[in-house]
Amino acid sequence: MRDFSNDHAWLSINTATVRRQWALDRIIDECARRGIRAISPWRDQVAATGLERVARQLREHGIGLSGYCRGGFYPAPDAAGLRAALDDNRRAIDEAKTLGAPCLVLVVGSLPGALDGRAHYTDLARARGEVRDGIAASLEHARAAGMPLAIEPLHPMQAAERACINTLEQALDVCDELDPARSGALGVALDAYHVWWDPKLQQQIARAGRERLLAFHVCDWLTPTRDLLNDRGMMGDGVIELKKLRGWVEDAGYAGFSEVEIFSEQDWWQRPGEEVLDTCIARHRSVV
Template sequence: MRDFSQDHRWLSINTATVRKQQGAEVPLARIIEQCAERGIRAISPWRDQVAAAGLERTARQLRSHGMALSGYCRGGFYPAADAAGLRAALDDNRRAIDEAKALNAACLVLVVGSLPGALDEARHGKPHYTDLARARSEVFDGIAASLEYARQVGMPLAMEPLHPMQAADRACINTLEQALDICDALDPGQTGALGVALDVYHVWWDPKLAAQIARAGQARLLAYHVCDWRLPTRDLLSDRAMMGDGVIELRKIRQWVEAAGFAGYAEVEIFSALDWWQRSGAQTLAACMQRYGSVV
């Protein structure tokens, strides 16, 4: 297993970790500068941040710092209430693939979606339908369609299985096994075009995790995200802990991941409305760097 205590060359910061600092939204350009000032050489930005900053401007800034993208957040959200919605999702994913390519991202991360309308505030948590099998079928068909275009432009797609607590609203693919079954069906040759983004927050609990990581292997493990599971968890979405402040066996999981052949970035992704988003970017990035070397 790689020794992260000697340097932070394999540290990446998902920009959600520091997009809010002391309660205020921080522009992507400033986040990039904060990372560059500390010698952090990889990030994973979100599409809305890139849109606000400008795609070409962001690409130029990244190039000027020699900064890589461990991933690009995010595509997906395929299920829809009707045919027009399904087409719109495919069109949006095509744009996401183009953006990821323009930024030279290692992969486009897919949060695949689930019951359509569940996140629509105007619907008060009432989805258009509750047929989870239908949602999973639409996810499969959507990824198949996106994969065809992604192959043409050379942008790998990385499904991110989410914790079952988000099965109704954000992702109906909830285990690594489910994600790999889709990979095997759509990319049986393991070409590198389709794989997974493994986020420890979502999969640490899975009794099949070690076996499924070994099954994934180097060809399927496209991204690796770290944080920690806080006890008690105060919010299902935005109460992730800094690495070392929770119960996830981080070193054990990384050992499995690297034994399977993964040698890429450890990407810190922390949604923390009650803690880290209330601190300065300097505090948060310093903690990320220290914990990356000591507990990841």
């Protein structure tokens, strides 16, 4: 396993971690100032700053991407909605290509309308079928662009609203069905927050292997968790065995960035951005 204790060369910052403190251009500047050499930006942040401006700023600072957030949200109540989702994912693929991302992360979606409290239907099998069909349809454009798609399984607590793929095993089953040759076009984004609890995790990470492991996200699970979406912990403040998990991932062949992604309404989003980034660096060295 790689030694992270002496530097933070393999630290990436998911820009959601300090999105409440700064706009994206400031985030990039602050990361560059600290020698952080990768980020994973969100599409709304890129749109607010300007795609070409962000691409230029990244080049000027010599900062790369560990991923691009996000595509997905395929299910829809009708044919027009399904087409709109495919169109949006094509745009996301093109944006990721412009920014030089190694993959587009897919939060696949689930029961349409559930995020707003009014699900248009409650057939989870239908949603999973629409996700499978949507990814299959996106793959053609992704392959042409040379942009791998990374399915991110989300914790079962988010199965209704955000993602009906909830385990690494489910995600890999989709990968094996749609990309049986393990071509590198389709894989997974493994987020510790969402998968740490899974009794099959070590086995499924080994199954994924280097070809499927496209991104690795870290934070911590707090006890108690006060909000299921926006109360992620800083690494070392919770119960996830992060070093063990990274060991499994690296044993399977992953050699990329550990991307810190923290949504924290009551804690880290309330602190100065400088403190947050400095703590990420320190915890990446000592805990991850």
